[in-house]
Amino acid sequence: MRDRDNETSDDVDNGVLTSTDSLETTGIGIVDGSTAQVEVSLPTLHDEDAYLAEEDLGDAALTAEPIEESAPAPASDVPVAEDVIDADVVASPTPTGTVVTGQTRRAMHHANEVDKHSLERVHPARVEEEPLQSRRLDQLGADRETADLLTADRLIDRSRVADAEPDGPWQKFVYAATARRVNLGDSKRARARKELDRRIAAPLHGGAKFVPVLSRKGGVGKTSVTTLLGMALADAREDRVIAVDANPDRGTLAERIGRTSGKTVRDLVRMRADVTGFNDLSSIVARDETRLDVLASDADPHLSEAFSDRDYHDVSAVAAHYYSLVLTDTGTGIVHSVMDATLELADQLVVVAGRSIDEARLASETLTWLESNGYSEQVRSAIVVLNTSRPGASLVKPEELEAHFRSRVRAVVTLPYDAHIATGGAISFRDLAPSARLAARELAALVVEGLRNPGSGR
Known part of the structure; x- marks a missing residue:
């Protein structure tokens, strides 16, 4: 085989230029009409110089003298990682006007091969591993159980548990x-x-709920109904319940629980900015044995200004922060300013009616007034309480009264006569007749169901 490096035939280029007219030779000392050979000196690559291979090749001096072709470097035993840079794909810059022979190109390729293996020694290839990733529970082995399988039905020995x-x-x-x-x-x-306990104790969502108790006629038992409703709710529920006496004049709600804190709604209005916790509020309200809190009305006869809608909004803002249920014992003046504020916040209406003809008519007219003033939806989901305030049988047919109000509201509850309530004094929920206590609890369950399903009218 003929030695390519010693080949002297005329058809071999050897990097000799036929003309130097277009070549700038001043920098390398070439006289016009002469020929020159440029020596290429390749630096020895070390590990720390591997990244400079391209720059070294670009700056090296070139020569036309034959260069012995070195044997290719042996392949490295270290596997090449996917993220190691391939030196072959990095093009080495060639200075403008430089004469490059075939041998020079082979030498540059060999340098790039050395550069490649040098890079591999500087950055050893990583052993390919399975990437870490989260697994769904259903991808775990069939013999592995999740925590939700540790149920009481599985673990508890029912034969050892007494019913x-x-x-x-x-x-x-x-x-x-x-x-x-x-x-x-x-x-x-x-x-x-x-x-019934389960229905009353059902959870409520979405902040405090306001339930005003209305009546256009005094003496029908509006305050008594507010008290019984609050006691039935507080007795069965775990959250806080408060009843607010919003009578513009003088209310008697606090007298129905037989306990007093000596403070009234007026005190809360004045101290509202200083209430920073429930302990501050608990010093103003009174609490009975069922855990019902009551905020009394102002009984000072020397006050010239009645409880107003602005006062009610201030009291409601504080109460809504600490209570889940806010009952309101309203006055008889339905066109009073405080009634506007009460209806504006109402989530469920309770209308109290007596069992006489005039009392029933006033209650029905109250529903009509509400419908005519933008509260039609609240009327359809309202509850009417037919309160029996006098003992003995009445000449008025109770079934006819119930049928009338059922045609207008969601539910009707009849509260039977109870001598304990009729005294007008403090009410003990435990001392009520079973029928009266059951009626109060049924009313509480209906109120909670209406609050849990707003708009569930007729």
Whole structure:
């Protein structure tokens, strides 16, 4: 085989220029009409010089003298990582006007190969690993269980857990007589009571709810209904309930719980900027045995200014911050300014009617006035309470009264006569007749259901 490096045939280029007319030779000392050979000196690449290979090749002096072709560098045993830069794809700059022979190109390619392996030594290739990634629970192994499988039904040995003691006189007797071996479960009445508790204690969402109790006629039991409703709610619920006496004149709501704090709504209006926590508010309100808080009206006869709509808004803003349910015992003046503020905030209306003809008519006219003044939707979802304030049978047919109001509102509740309430003194929820307490609890359940499903009118 012929040695390509020692080839002297005329057809070999050897980098000799036929003309130097277009070449600037001043810098390399070439006389016009002469030929010159430029020596190319390739630097030895070290690891720390690997990144400078391109610059070294560009700045090296060129020569036309034959250059022995070096053997290609052995391939590195270290696997090449995907992110290592391939030196072959980095083009080495060639100075303008430089004469490059075939041997020079081969030498430059060899330098790039050396550069490539040098880069591999500087940045050792990483061993390919499976990338870390999150896995869904359903992608885990079949033998692995998640925490939601640790349920009470699975872990608790029911055979070792005694059933709850039944509620009901006959059920309790059988349970005790059989040494707790026979459990008949709760009585029908007990199940109904627990279901009513569940309805009253249902959670409310979306901030404080306002429930005004209205009546256009005094003496029909509006304040008593407000008190009973508040007690039934506070007794069954875990959140806070407050009843506000918003009577523009003198109200008697605080007298119905038999406890007083000595403070009134007027004090709260003056001190509202200083109320920074529930402890500050608890010193103003009074609380009864069911945990119902009551904010009394101002009973000072020397006051020239009645409780106004602005006062009610101030009181409501504070109450809404600390209570889930705000009941309002309103006055009889439906066109009074405080009534406008009360209706503006109302989430559920409770209208109290007596069981006489004139009392029933006034209650029905109240509904008509509300419908005529933009509260038609509130009327459809309202509750009417037919309060029996006098003992004995009435000549007015109760079923006819109920039928009339059921045609206009969502629900009607009849509150039976109770001597404990009729005295006009403090009310103890535990001392009420069972029928009166049941009616108050049914009213509370209907109110909560209306608040949980707004707009659920007829």
